[in-house]
Amino acid sequence: MALEKFADIYQRAAKRKGGVKQLESILATPLSKEAIASIPNDRWLSAFSMKVFQSGISWKVVRNKWPQFEEVFFGFKIEPLLMMSDEQWDDKAADTRIIRHHTKVKSIRANAQMIYEASLKHGSFGQMVANWPDDDITGLWSYLKKQGQRLGGNTGPYSLRQLGVDTFILSKDVEAYLRSNKVIEGGRDTKRSLDSVNQAFAHWQKESGRSLTHISQVIAFSGGDNRVQSPIE
Structure with missing residues (x-):
């Protein structure tokens, strides 16, 4: 080539x-690898969720609504979200303060689980990303697609870029x-x-x-x- x-x-x-x-x-x-490693789990989930909602919708509209998303989803704190029942998730998906899209809301739960499991193994999601091999960035894309939900295509890479990951x-x-x-x-x-x-x-x-x-x-x-x-x- x-x-x-x-x-x-x-x-x-x-x-x-x-x-x-x-x-x-x-x-x-x-950002530096040290800075990436220090990003809290809730900021990863917020970034992933924002990009999921921006898919097929005006990015500006989603950004303007994001403070309400942060409020509805407990600042995207992983543990409180994973403790919610199916019925509570259904209630969140119907909340008029956010953009109501049931399957996208359910992706927040799946991606919270992905982040939680990665944290058990690596200490935090940020540490996993920071230590990912430099020459295999598409391997990280694949991880997000397979282990997460609705993070395929450019959604995962744009989320990483938003948080300062070199991609x-x-x-x-x-x-x-x-x-x-x-x-x-x-x-x-x-x-x-x-x-x-x-x-x-x-x-x-x-x-x-x-x-x-x-x-x-x-x-x-x-x-x-x-x-x-x-x-x-």
Whole structure:
């Protein structure tokens, strides 16, 4: 697989964004592993839940309602949520203070269980994520998809990015670039495609010394319609 040099991708992105200074100003820097490890379990559950609810709904609408979600779901504290009965979950799903979507509400329970079980094994969910192998970020995506609920596709990766985890994201622009350069051929979420993407990002990371987050964003900004400053991927 012949990959384009990251320096060339970067220069193209800088030109589209009005120069290196402008490009650098809109790149999001991931948190350190120590900072990731210290994120409380309730913040992981809140982030996962927000992204689940944002799927198919205006992100802004969900963000504006989130203080009410925090109130209804006990600040997303794991133990109180796992102690609730089925009937109590049904009541939560019908609460008019939140966006009423029964299956998405039930995913909060499933993802709380995932976080609880990971914490028993690793000390906390944040510690598990912080210690995840750097060269297998798609393995973490797969974990979220299999062990959690409604965290497949880009929902899991966007949740990780929101909390500062160093990850690339297969946004439309990134996926389009990878397909045009034959990094992805066939289904995007197949093991073959994800392994190929992992290898490509590992190559660019070694070449540039940049984070996966920066590489992903630079690729996104190097093509597509985003010639002016826009929300990160």
